[in-house]
Amino acid sequence: MPDLGLDVLFKGKNMLRLLGGLWVAVRISLISVALSIPLGILLGIVMTWKNPVTKTVTRIYLEFIRIMPQLVLLFIVFFSSTRTFGWDISGELASVIVFTAWGTAEMGDLVRGALISIPKHQYESGAALALSPFQTYFYIIIPQTVRRLIPLSINLVTRMIKTTSLILMIGVVEVLKVAQQIIEANRMSSPNAAFGIYLVVLIMYFMICWPISMLARYLEKKWR
Amino acid sequence: MAEVLLKVKDLVKQFDGGTVLDGISFDVRRGEVIVVVGSSGCGKSTLLRCINALEPIQGGSVELGGEPVVYGSKNLARMRQQIGMVFQSYDLFPHMNVIDNILLAPLKVQKRNKSEARAEAMELLKRVGLEDKAESYPRQLSGGQKQRVAIVRALCMHPVLLLFDEVTAALDPEMVREVLDVMLDLAGQGRTMIIVTHEMQFARAIADRVLFIDNGKIVEDSDPDTFFESPKSDRAKQFLNIFNFERSK
């Protein structure tokens, strides 16, 4: 059995440190998702307006955010905020800004899709039953959109968590950075630590994302 | 009397523990038109699917011209070439135009000569009044037109037996007639057919024999006049009553 560098994990507080790093990434995604959902709903509603100005502005926003790699967006916010505005924002703040902007765009598009996918006769049959527009919205339209949206927003959470791995690249100390530090510190005593540590980091991400994906898939099936 | 073409013997079909067909036996002679009726869920569509071996069966046998038709067997594709089947809907291939739909199997399965097969296809299309639709795609056709193409597609394989599975059930009333007319025409040519339908007047007009299926069993097997005028069983009487209305005022 070759040395897989697994022993390093159990040395000192290494495992706890890794989990702490993971928490940094998860915390950033949770904050971003919490901000993205209300902002996304707002954006989604605005996107269904017929006003040409809001249509164009929201469209450009959406297209730009979605076409750029998230890492490019991180670079733009992280590096140019200092330069342009003289703010020295931390990597964590830059990450929350970028992921919220991205999550809002994705969520907004989902909300828009859900809203326009409700057939017109649903509104009409509400009106035919003499419900007020508010009642129609509250009892007929919103319950249908929510069912479509919940699995998709849960999927957004896993995508968000996977994407937070990128914040390493703008110097945030998260799980990968902690992993690098541990590997570096044990370079002499345990030269193969990279295998065990990176394997564990891979498993950690999987253990978080997989159950969430399963939940989304389950709800999608149940509510179809 | 003409020879027996299709022999169904003690056919049993079960789905998830439930028995859909429970010992069905009947013969079809060459040139006969059999209409199968019964309430929905009685297993009449399943019967057609079993004859064409689209479903595995749990007991009994199906023989066409003395040769068994067995689900999963090696010669199944060859046996199926002799059985034409038209479904309720959606069975034209949407990515091919009408003529390609019709010619796909004659060319790829029977390896027939293209110009000869095409000439035959055009002739058949003309017969059902669709010679100008040869280059159209299924989505450009009405439901009635699609079903007429599906019939032509089946005919072009030169089947000895035709199966029709509620082919007008999904159509608007004004399109039902054009499809039924094509089927009447085929009956007039002496084709052997088994038809599942809810159109009772049509059934009476076209059938040589009517099979009434209830609870997976053949309850009546008689000529159409006997069946529609004086059915023997209570179940058949109840079933036929569904189609009668009395004035409410």
Next chain:
Amino acid sequence: MNWDFILKYLPLYETAALLTVKIGLIGIALSIAVGFLCAAALYFKVPVLRQIVIVYIEISRNTPLLIQLFFIYYALPKVGVAMSAQFCGVLGLAFLGGSYMAEAFRSGLEAVEPIQNESALSLGMERSQALRYVILPQAVSISVPAFVANIIFLLKETSVFSAISLMDLMFTAKDLIGQYYKTTESLFLLVVFYLIILLPVSILGSYVERRLRYAGFGS
């Protein structure tokens, strides 16, 4: 904006963009092959292989590419599997993309109505003929939009390659920011180059999707 700086470093970005495109294209081509095989294994319920494919898809879809690359590039050499950075990049992208392509093909196959297969069989076709002439052409055209979306997704994912010290666009931009503090110019070039790579694919994608959605066969 310092245009002299931009002109001076343009060639550097060009080289980097070519590397991104090269690894991206090879990785995507492999993803398609992997995805096709996996979808086939799932569709035909091939024993054993099917279970392996399911596990692979779950791992691939529920872990970030960056970590997959770290594992391939930094961890595998410790157990004797050492590969060049470029090869690792291609491998990582194919590992990630294979599962996304598999899902696209699979949902295309499942979207074809079972009656299509049955009516092909009832015309006397063998299963393989029904698949080739009836099922596959429909499945492929149904999966095209998801397929294009995956290509864009994978091209975007190539931005993490600098983490395994490949000199791609991100690497070049970061390098120039670090060396010369020309942040605006470096980022401007970065955005422009990614737009040059991604915009055409995106436009093609929405064109294809619109055609398939509003028209379909026969128009």
